[in-house]
Amino acid sequence: MSSLRESLDLIRMVRPEAGTAAIDHEIAAERASSLGAAEARVIKALKALTEASGSREVALDDARDAVWSYFVQRELVGFRRHTDVIQTLAIPGDVLVGLGAKPARKS
Numbered sequence: 255m256s257s258l259r260e261s262l263d264l265i266r267m268v269r270p271e272a273g274t275a276a277i278d279h280e281i282a283a284e285r286a287s288s289l290g291a292a293e294a295r296v297i298k299a300l301k302a303l304t305e306a307s308g309s310r311e312v313a314l315d316d317a318r319d320a321v322w323s324y325f326v327q328r329e330l331v332g333f334r335r336h337t338d339v340i341q342t343l344a345i346p347g348d349v350l351v352g353l354g355a356k357p358a359r360k361s
Contacts, residue, residue: 285331292324296343303349318352321345325353 299313299320306313325336340350 289324289327289331292320292327293339293343295320296324296345300343300345300349303346314348314352317346317349321349322353 296317299317303310303313303317324339328334328336328339339345
């Protein structure tokens with residue numbers, strides 16, 4: 255960690271405006287990575303839901319949780335509307351309906 259801090263201090267001495275640019279770039283990359291991981295989790299959960307045989311409750315709960323987390327991630331980076339990703343990812347209505355409060359899963 256100290257080497258990063260030393261590098262940033264050196265950058266700031268040479269070009270003060272570049273010091274925050276490096277950090278801003280890292281933050282943007284981390285946000286993109288996090289959003290991509292959340293979307294991948296949604297895709298995986300939706301696939302598991304479509305492949306679920308018998309009782310779909312656990313797969314449905316997992317899909318709802320993944321979609322809710324993805325929507326939260328999107329909102330944290332500034333994307334407030336989800337209609338495009340709902341259509342693109344073909345998120346089913348039964349997943350969307352259950353995004354509100356729900357009782358804890360019984361073990």
